[in-house]
Amino acid sequence: MLLTKNVEEKYNITRQTLYNWVTKGVISEPLKDEKSRNIWSEENQKEIERILNEKEQLSLDLQIPEKLHIQNRRYLGSKQKMLNFIFDVVSKNTVGVETIADIFGGTGVVANMFREHGKSVIVNDILYSNYTSFVTWFGNEPIDEKKVEMAIIELNDLKGIDGYVTKNFGNRYFSVENAQKIDAVREKIEDYTDFNLREKSFLITSLLYAMDKGANTVGHYDAYRQKMDSLKPLTLRMPVVNHSTNNEVYNMDANLLVREIKADLVYIDPPYNSRGYESAYHVLENVAEWKKPEVEGLAMKAVNRSEKSSDYTKRKAPEAFDDLIQHINSKYIVVSYNNMAKKGNSRSNAKISNEEIILSLEKRGKVTVFETDFNPFTTGKSIIQNHKELLYLCEVGAMENA
Numbered sequence: 362m363l364l365t366k367n368v369e370e371k372y373n374i375t376r377q378t379l380y381n382w383v384t385k386g387v388i389s390e391p392l393k394d395e396k397s398r399n400i401w402s403e404e405n406q407k408e409i410e411r412i413l414n415e416k417e418q419l420s421l422d423l424q425i426p427e428k429l430h431i432q433n434r435r436y437l438g439s440k441q442k443m444l445n446f447i448f449d450v451v452s453k454n455t456v457g458v459e460t461i462a463d464i465f466g467g468t469g470v471v472a473n474m475f476r477e478h479g480k481s482v483i484v485n486d487i488l489y490s491n492y493t494s495f496v497t498w499f500g501n502e503p504i505d506e507k508k509v510e511m512a513i514i515e516l517n518d519l520k521g522i523d524g525y526v527t528k529n530f531g532n533r534y535f536s537v538e539n540a541q542k543i544d545a546v547r548e549k550i551e552d553y554t555d556f557n558l559r560e561k562s563f564l565i566t567s568l569l570y571a572m573d574k575g576a577n578t579v580g581h582y583d584a585y586r587q588k589m590d591s592l593k594p595l596t597l598r599m600p601v602v603n604h605s606t607n608n609e610v611y612n613m614d615a616n617l618l619v620r621e622i623k624a625d626l627v628y629i630d631p632p633y634n635s636r637g638y639e640s641a642y643h644v645l646e647n648v649a650e651w652k653k654p655e656v657e658g659l660a661m662k663a664v665n666r667s668e669k670s671s672d673y674t675k676r677k678a679p680e681a682f683d684d685l686i687q688h689i690n691s692k693y694i695v696v697s698y699n700n701m702a703k704k705g706n707s708r709s710n711a712k713i714s715n716e717e718i719i720l721s722l723e724k725r726g727k728v729t730v731f732e733t734d735f736n737p738f739t740t741g742k743s744i745i746q747n748h749k750e751l752l753y754l755c756e757v758g759a760m761e762n763a
């Protein structure tokens with residue numbers, strides 16, 4: 362006969378998992394001793410061993426839904442559909458590029474494409490939620506995959522609790538049940554004290570991606586749908602594990618970062634209009650940081666978000682862009698842009714013009730522009746025809762007629 366704490370130690374499972382199994386009827390209820398403590402008989406232990414063995418044999422992929430990939434999320438301005446174009450331009454027009462810095466990383470899909478082609482990457486974003494997923498996808502720290510997978514199974518099994526998310530975002534961005542689940546999962550992640558930073562990031566990333574899937578929104582958190590129709594229960598998936606040894610991840614203002622790093626090529630994809638990412642993704646930012654700030658307004662945004670507000674969404678964007686370009690230490694600079702400029706509604710208007718980009722880049726070297734057709738991205742209802750997605754390639758130090 363073993364007490365619960367002995368069972369936890371013997372099988373490296375938590376009390377919660379045991380009780381979940383009992384509630385679901387997969388193992389029998391333990392007996393009680395004279396002090397009313399649960400005691401686990403030989404029979405109970407055999408049942409536990411059977412489940413653990415089955416879990417081993419069944420392949421954990423069956424226990425946890427399909428693995429999670431970096432691109433399995435919605436994100437404003439994601440370059441997922443542009444990856445071939447970017448890769449083509451870079452591979453055909455550059456030489457000796459081994460290290461690439463993606464300093465407005467967003468989802469990280471551009472950096473990931475280069476990583477898959479064997480490059481070392483430096484990935485950065487001003488949002489902590491994005492940084493957390495960079496640690497997952499690009500981190501060098503080894504992780505105990507089995508331990509993380511077991512934790513994801515446990516998190517998926519948790520019963521919801523009322524907490525910060527339920528109070529502020531329940532019945533708004535998420536169904537009450539899903540909000541309670543997010544509360545339970547996020548609190549539980551805090552309890553895993555023997556997880557390294559990357560292992561914890563795996564769990565938080567998995568939660569952030571599950572939230573994106575279950576959110577009652579069109580993909581960002583400026584507003585939620587009036588009718589709550591996102592009732593599917595939230596499910597966490599195990600992120601695929603990338604084994605890297607020489608990447609770097611940062612959570613900094615890009616203008617400060619470029620003063621500190623060196624790469625063969627720096628890729629630049631800043632916000633180009635007045636929409637702030639700290640505002641559009643405030644719910645994810647909140648859950649990633651878990652500082653539980655006071656929120657305000659209909660959209661329930663954190664009261665103090667200003668430290669993450671970007672110069673690139675303001676009037677001083679051209680100045681910030683020029684400062685950035687002049688401080689880059691690399692052989693090549695590649696800038697993503699689209700020809701929305703002054704078309705469309707005011708919120709979609711670009712804060713930096715095509716001419717301003719070229720002027721800044723030409724101070725550093727020879728500039729070539731590449732273009733491709735792309736679906737319009739607007740923040741409102743306006744649809745722009747003949748929308749083009751552009752890439753500016755600057756060969757640093759090269760002269761125009763050289």
Ligand SMILES: C[S@@+](CC[C@H](N)C(=O)[O-])C[C@H]1O[C@@H](n2cnc3c(N)ncnc32)[C@H](O)[C@@H]1O
Nearest residue numbers: 438439440465466467468487614615630638671
């Ligand atoms: C257009 S999105 C990048 C999309 C990304 N290329 C992708 O494919 O997912 C711009 C990103 O820049 C980040 N950002 C805005 N201002 C920043 C700054 N000053 N420094 C670093 N990142 C910033 C935003 O949080 C956002 O994720």
